[in-house]
Amino acid sequence: MIETYFNQFRDFVAQPWPWYVAGPLLALVMFVLLYFGHEFGISENFRLMCAADGADNMNEFFKIDWRSGEWNLLVALGAVFGGYLASHYFLGPQGDVAHISDATVNSLNAINIGVKANEVPLVPEFISWKGLLTWQGLLMIGGGGLMVGFGARYAGGCTSGHAISGLSALQLPSLVAVVGFFMGGLLITYLVIPYLF
Amino acid sequence: MSRYIFVGILLGFILYKSEAVSWFRIYEMFRFQSFHMFGIIGSAIVSGVVIVYLIKRKHMKNVEGKEITIKDKAKTYPRYLIGGFIFGMGWALAGACPAPMFILLGAGNTVFIVYLIAAMTGTFLYGKLRKSLPH
Numbered sequence: 001m002i003e004t005y006f007n008q009f010r011d012f013v014a015q016p017w018p019w020y021v022a023g024p025l026l027a028l029v030m031f032v033l034l035y036f037g038h039e040f041g042i043s044e045n046f047r048l049m050c051a052a053d054g055a056d057n058m059n060e061f062f063k064i065d066w067r068s069g070e071w072n073l074l075v076a077l078g079a080v081f082g083g084y085l086a087s088h089y090f091l092g093p094q095g096d097v098a099h100i101s102d103a104t105v106n107s108l109n110a111i112n113i114g115v116k117a118n119e120v121p122l123v124p125e126f127i128s129w130k131g132l133l134t135w136q137g138l139l140m141i142g143g144g145g146l147m148v149g150f151g152a153r154y155a156g157g158c159t160s161g162h163a164i165s166g167l168s169a170l171q172l173p174s175l176v177a178v179v180g181f182f183m184g185g186l187l188i189t190y191l192v193i194p195y196l197f
Numbered sequence: 198m199s200r201y202i203f204v205g206i207l208l209g210f211i212l213y214k215s216e217a218v219s220w221f222r223i224y225e226m227f228r229f230q231s232f233h234m235f236g237i238i239g240s241a242i243v244s245g246v247v248i249v250y251l252i253k254r255k256h257m258k259n260v261e262g263k264e265i266t267i268k269d270k271a272k273t274y275p276r277y278l279i280g281g282f283i284f285g286m287g288w289a290l291a292g293a294c295p296a297p298m299f300i301l302l303g304a305g306n307t308v309f310i311v312y313l314i315a316a317m318t319g320t321f322l323y324g325k326l327r328k329s330l331p332h
Contacts, residue, residue, distance in 0.1 A: 013214070019233050022215035023240025029208055030241075031248045036200065037259045039267065042295040046320040053317075061324035074201035075208065076299045082209015083218075083303030090214065096304075098219040103230040108221070115221070122219045123301060127292065129308050144291025145298075145312035147283050149319025152295065154280025154330065156270065159294045162281070163238055166270060168245025173270040173277050180281020181288065182227075188289035189227035 014092035016099055030165055038071055041161030043152035045069075045076045096122040112197035126197075136196045155180065209300045218300050220292025227289055276332040287319075 030040040047062065048069040055062035087096060098120045105117045113124070124131075131137030152158040155177045157166060163181070166174020215237055216222050226234035251257070252265050259265050288294050291312055293301060298316070302309045323330075 019236030078205015145315030147287025149316030151284030184285025
């Protein structure tokens with residue numbers, strides 16, 4: 001009996017979550033963290049991790065009381081668990097597929113990224129250890145990560161800190177940051193990615 | 198402290214199940230070929246604006262009994278534009294911003310350890326170059 005309910009619950013959660021469910025829930029995450037006395041901002045974890053790993057002895061940007069940011073490190077750890085649980089127990093009959101539009105499938109095929117409609121994996125083949133052996137993979141994963149870590153701290157936040165928390169609090173700096181995010185993203189999407197494959 | 202792990206687990210589910218962690222979804226977003234990602238971020242902002250408004254209006258208190266306040270961000274703009282631009286480039290290249298990186302690691306995509314190390318290197322580099330960068 002309980003098993004049926006549990007299976008029903010699992011199947012319900014395992015469906016793809018629509019935007020109008022995910023978005024408000026993200027705002028809820030922001031609210032819960034505010035209630036606990038903190039602001040939602042994941043990229044701060046990079047600074048905390050650097051400080052915890054000894055960077056605090058090398059540079060005053062990292063001379064922070066990183067232990068007071070422990071809560072954020074736990075959120076990041078929780079996110080790791082969440083990824084594990086969602087991908088292993090709440091996958092649904094199709095597996096982890098990205099339900100991208102046909103237009104996007106066509107655009108990708110046009111730039112030599114071979115994906116088939118309805119069979120698009122969540123993570124591309126080139127984002128993998130094998131992909132890392134190619135310069136494209138190195139650029140995307142290593143270069144991409146480097147730019148995210150550098151840019152997020154330079155801008156004082158990433159999508160969670162600026163696009164969600166900052167804009168919800170009507171902060172003009174966050175709007176400028178988000179405009180920056182998009183300009184950078186568009187440049188890569190239109191002027192770099194098409195020439196990678 | 199375990200409350201924060203649960204918040205993180207929820208975050209993991211939200212971004213994983215809504216496919217926001219997918220490189221292809223980010224590409225689709227920058228191509229403006231679907232409303233999906235804009236819907237996620239947009240409805241998060243709309244909900245967030247309402248939440249923040251209610252927090253201020255009702256002088257809501259946090260778990261410690263102190264009124265919830267949101268710090269104003271420093272109003273010096275070059276850092277947001279330049280830093281944001283660099284972040285955006287990284288976001289489009291890797292198809293993942295910080296939270297999706299953690300989530301995909303948990304989902305078994307161990308290659309994101311390289312992303313994490315690269316990101317920490319980037320943050321460290323920022324710390325070193327900070328004094329000579331426009332803010």
